[in-house]
Amino acid sequence: MTQTPLVGSKKRVTSYDERVCSRCMGHRALCGVKPCPLLMRAKALVRIDDAVTNLTLTGSSPPSVFVGEHGYPKVLIGPLIPPIKGEETALMERPDLWLNRTIDEIIGMRFSLVRTKQSLSVDSAADPPRVLAETQTMALSETPTDSEALLLKRPRFTSVFSDTTLPYGPSAPLDTFKLDDNPKVPRPVDKITSDTDLKATEGILGLYDDGIRQQHTTRLFSVGLLGEGKSRKLVPTKWSITAVDDIIGKSLHKQVLRFPWISDFMVYVGKALGNTVVILFLPSVWQFEGLESWLSGPNPPIISDYEWFRGRKNYASIVVGAYYATRLPALEFLVKIRRQAGVMVFMQTDPTKWVPLGVWRFREIARRALSGAGKRFSTLEESVAEVDSHLSGSVERWLKASRLYSEFGTQRTLEEFY
């Protein structure tokens, strides 16, 4: 990508994207270059403004709802509706099925979703006005529901990419919204959302145990259908994604601590859409580190967040959503094999092949990698060499940024002193 020219300095000046892209993800204009080159590329791919031409919007929502975080506790909320009817819109909200699609297909799908919005207090979820009640009903469904929305203005593309949420298309203020179809509600969803004495955390875990798709659970949580009756709230989509990853992760973490340690080092690798995820399991107590690098320039920065075996109490504020999105599949994997391990996740994004489309890709790439075959090694050196072979540049730079690696093998166990 673009390199700032060197003037009068021997020291290499980093390019703008190298310093900030991995934090900004194209929507905070941190680099000061406007418009964001990443965004421009995405925009060019779809002719967004032609998607909807008048104020009545009919279509089948996948179903999908977006709750903004700006202005919390007064937020913009509304269903995302494509100007298309039919079952095939379901795919627009199924990132777990996207890894084999192209970026252009994904952007095309997501940008045809019109984001409708109304300003509501987050507390209105407990006693919803009509439009919100209709939106909540739609959110219960596991399949697309035909619906009709009357907009106050023509949809306009306001260009928001996010590091956490899925992207969406043009947005418009919403006047009225009604479903033309009955939602198809899975039994556990009906049971848990209608239980107004159940805490949100317990509701989320219940849905997880009943095999409800995570995307669906996140949607229910976000539109305020989980939790104790009076305390139900709208939850900004971005927060709901990480909250669900974290709540399920915490419950699996407790189980994993009881399992015996793995005996070898294991490496699992997944690649898709310009992203590489390498997962290294260490024979140790549970500990986790998410390392992320946005490949740009010759020495891209590597960011890290980590936790020791008791888990973390504060938010992973450096790697943010990607931390929780990869910790969950790692824990799911350990629960499945009934073993305990330390886990290092190396996440690498090639910005020439990727635009910021949300953290889902790390979660899904990790899940796919862990459902396949991994490689076993008896030494740390061999496993690190394997990790190296899948990353661009030298693995040494990653290891230098890693706290888990620098600590690994330094803490002795009491068993050595019997």
Place this chain on the structure above:
Amino acid sequence: MFHATLDSSKTWKQIIDALATLLTEAHFIVSETGFSLRQLDSSKAAMVDMTLPAGVFQEYKCDGEYDICLGIDELAKVSKRMAADDKLEFNLDEAEKRFEIKMLGQADRQFKLQLLTPPDDRTKKPSLAFDVKAEMFADAFKQAVKDVGVVSSHIRITADGKSLTFTGEGDAGEAQVSLKSNEESSLFELNVKNKSNSMYALNYLAEISKAITSDSIVIQFSTNKPMHMEFAIAEGGRISFILAPRVERR
């Protein structure tokens, strides 16, 4: 049959808080002589070893030996419900596999916690001989851990005949806390057979030092060997933590 009463809910809370620093399950063994517990934490780097003789309790009856294995989260939640002047009563319901905790105060409240399956093996204590034994105010130890924690993620403890020194270094710089053994010092006993120095992970020590509720603490260690920290609880009870050393990367 097991039955015990304890007049101080504070003591019980302190015990549960101390166990919660390292464990997710508490595996008590109750016998005629009292309560005991010895467990490794999940990382196997630290151990907690506790003895509460029958004399700690006001009433104590136990015929035989029982494993009482309970979830720490559940125990902690129940202890949070205890009022300061509640008297406690403990019973074991073998048939229902429940551990009963009664709080007798303004109201009589009763909690029954489900027993978990105890581990197959009982944890043995590593056989350790120590070169250094030091007794000091618990607060001095806590402050030293906090001081070194400002710059470092580990703490090196060095003892020679005259002083006990805590040092650490990190990216930000270095820190050093020295305790001399003299009249004025918070270190009131220092016994050194051989000069020793050893390194321990700060995250464990930070947790452990939070659990210390007594005024003084005895620490024992040797070069590159585990450290033993012991303090008293209630009348005649004691809790020890044993922590394996941290070493330079192989």
